[in-house]
Amino acid sequence: MTTAGSNREPKYRRIAGALKQGIEAGRYAPGDRLPGENDLMAEHGVARMTARQALAVLQAEGLAEARKGAGVFVREFRPIRRRGIQRLARERWGSGRSVWGTDVGDRDLAVEVVEVAEKDAPEAVAGVLGGARTWVRDRRFVLDGKPVLLSVSYYPAALVADSAITRHDTGAGGAYARLAELGHEPVRFREEIRSRMPTADEADRLRLAAGTPVVLVCRTAFTADGRAVEVNEMVLDAGSYVLEYEFEG
Amino acid sequence: MTTAGSNREPKYRRIAGALKQGIEAGRYAPGDRLPGENDLMAEHGVARMTARQALAVLQAEGLAEARKGAGVFVREFRPIRRRGIQRLARERWGSGRSVWGTDVGDRDLAVEVVEVAEKDAPEAVAGVLGGARTWVRDRRFVLDGKPVLLSVSYYPAALVADSAITRHDTGAGGAYARLAELGHEPVRFREEIRSRMPTADEADRLRLAAGTPVVLVCRTAFTADGRAVEVNEMVLDAGSYVLEYEFEG
Numbered sequence: 001m002t003t004a005g006s007n008r009e010p011k012y013r014r015i016a017g018a019l020k021q022g023i024e025a026g027r028y029a030p031g032d033r034l035p036g037e038n039d040l041m042a043e044h045g046v047a048r049m050t051a052r053q054a055l056a057v058l059q060a061e062g063l064a065e066a067r068k069g070a071g072v073f074v075r076e077f078r079p080i081r082r083r084g085i086q087r088l089a090r091e092r093w094g095s096g097r098s099v100w101g102t103d104v105g106d107r108d109l110a111v112e113v114v115e116v117a118e119k120d121a122p123e124a125v126a127g128v129l130g131g132a133r134t135w136v137r138d139r140r141f142v143l144d145g146k147p148v149l150l151s152v153s154y155y156p157a158a159l160v161a162d163s164a165i166t167r168h169d170t171g172a173g174g175a176y177a178r179l180a181e182l183g184h185e186p187v188r189f190r191e192e193i194r195s196r197m198p199t200a201d202e203a204d205r206l207r208l209a210a211g212t213p214v215v216l217v218c219r220t221a222f223t224a225d226g227r228a229v230e231v232n233e234m235v236l237d238a239g240s241y242v243l244e245y246e247f248e249g
Numbered sequence: 250m251t252t253a254g255s256n257r258e259p260k261y262r263r264i265a266g267a268l269k270q271g272i273e274a275g276r277y278a279p280g281d282r283l284p285g286e287n288d289l290m291a292e293h294g295v296a297r298m299t300a301r302q303a304l305a306v307l308q309a310e311g312l313a314e315a316r317k318g319a320g321v322f323v324r325e326f327r328p329i330r331r332r333g334i335q336r337l338a339r340e341r342w343g344s345g346r347s348v349w350g351t352d353v354g355d356r357d358l359a360v361e362v363v364e365v366a367e368k369d370a371p372e373a374v375a376g377v378l379g380g381a382r383t384w385v386r387d388r389r390f391v392l393d394g395k396p397v398l399l400s401v402s403y404y405p406a407a408l409v410a411d412s413a414i415t416r417h418d419t420g421a422g423g424a425y426a427r428l429a430e431l432g433h434e435p436v437r438f439r440e441e442i443r444s445r446m447p448t449a450d451e452a453d454r455l456r457l458a459a460g461t462p463v464v465l466v467c468r469t470a471f472t473a474d475g476r477a478v479e480v481n482e483m484v485l486d487a488g489s490y491v492l493e494y495e496f497e498g
Binding site for chain 1: 262306309310311328333435436437438439440441442443444445446447448449460461462463464470487488490491492493494495496497498
């Protein structure tokens with residue numbers, strides 16, 4: 001184990017460590033401005049570059065973010081709690097309520113429909129759905145003015161051709177209620193989760209701060225007879241989400 | 250949307266885009282060496298710095314990794330599939346089998362026990378367990394020679410004081426089997442998942458390539474009467490894992 005005060009540790013790391021302890025101890029609260037380069041130079045007797053590196057460590061680890069001309073601030077982590085299992089319970093969407101409603105409480109969630117179109121799905125998705133021809137719903141979720149989620153859902157084209165799933169507004173209860181009406185009620189779900197650094201396009205569309213990864217959630221919805229009726233590929237701002245799963249052993 | 254060929258896009262991004270398409274199309278397979286700086290300079294008529302930047306984009310996005318003196322290679326993503334729900338089914342650990350056994354198939358998994366000690370838990374963990382005094386099991390999982398997971402489990406000290414949970418080897422079935430014997434069988438689980446960039450210490454202990462985030466999984470195990478008997482804080486190499494949850498709607 002390295003100890004915080006080790007002499008072999010570079011100076012900027014020791015300063016970064018002290019700032020981190022300050023954040024953990026609540027001396028710097030979410031949204032607070034951290035000491036600036038000049039403050040750190042004076043307090044620790046180091047060069048500007050060293051002070052800058054120390055602040056860069058906190059930004060790279062996603063603990064703080066620079067705001068142009070204003071300084072470096074403790075990241076506000078007020079995450080969306082996304083409950084994988086309860087969230088999809090039939091009572092929710094069955095009664096016309098959005099599955100997303102429960103996640104965000106009283107916060108202002110806007111759903112931008114980027115595109116609804118009939119298209120060929122990527123090969124991996126086509127393999128799961130048993131055919132390339134799909135209706136695609138491409139959406140972006142914006143919470144309190146900040147984009148937090150990119151979501152692209154694929155449905156077998158032949159299955160949903162004449163339903164509201166092909167329209168801008170899927171109606172009360174959303175796509176799952178429509179699938180149920182069509183006789184393809186989703187009853188079983190698989191969610192696969194990965195994380196990686198964003199592509200330039202994702203960083204742009206989610207307005208990600210530097211040093212923020214994305215979480216990829218790929219959800220597949222199955223009917224009682226095991227047919228996959230939706231693949232939903234989601235890209236989440238990792239700084240905005242906690243995913244939660246509760247289950248019996 | 251930006252198009253790949255847009256003139257407003259910097260050259261290095263266009264080259265990076267072409268390399269990415271090559272990876273997606275399978276022209277460069279996992280483990281393959283990508284064209285080097287000299288190749289890219291000749292092919293695209295660009296300066297060395299531009300070629301280097303293009304390769305840096307792929308590394309930053311975690312699609313490729315540099316090997317010293319050998320070039321830049323397509324990242325091999327042969328993930329561990331961690332099944333959150335089936336994995337914890339009682340039949341598994343009840344019969345003396347490790348819950349980890351199912352995740353890695355025939356691959357070589359070594360578990361390094363870093364420390365087993367009686368200690369005060371961090372405040373948040375103490376809050377969940379209803380007391381700060383805990384037995385702590387700190388372990389590192391190494392798969393095929395590569396560290397993939399840091400795992401620290403906390404158990405209420407009074408509950409496990411005289412059990413094998415306080416020893417190096419917890420015995421057949423592991424800690425959950427011991428908890429069951431003590432009359433505190435875990436039957437319900439909550440897993441909370443986040444992702445962020447690693448701290449320097451985590452990057453070091455997991456030997457993470459640049460541009461690789463970590464996934465944090467915090468699991469809490471509950472008895473039938475709702476008592477939390479374990480909090481397990483895990484730090485996963487995001488490049489090594491797919492987490493999977495299957496559940497009924």
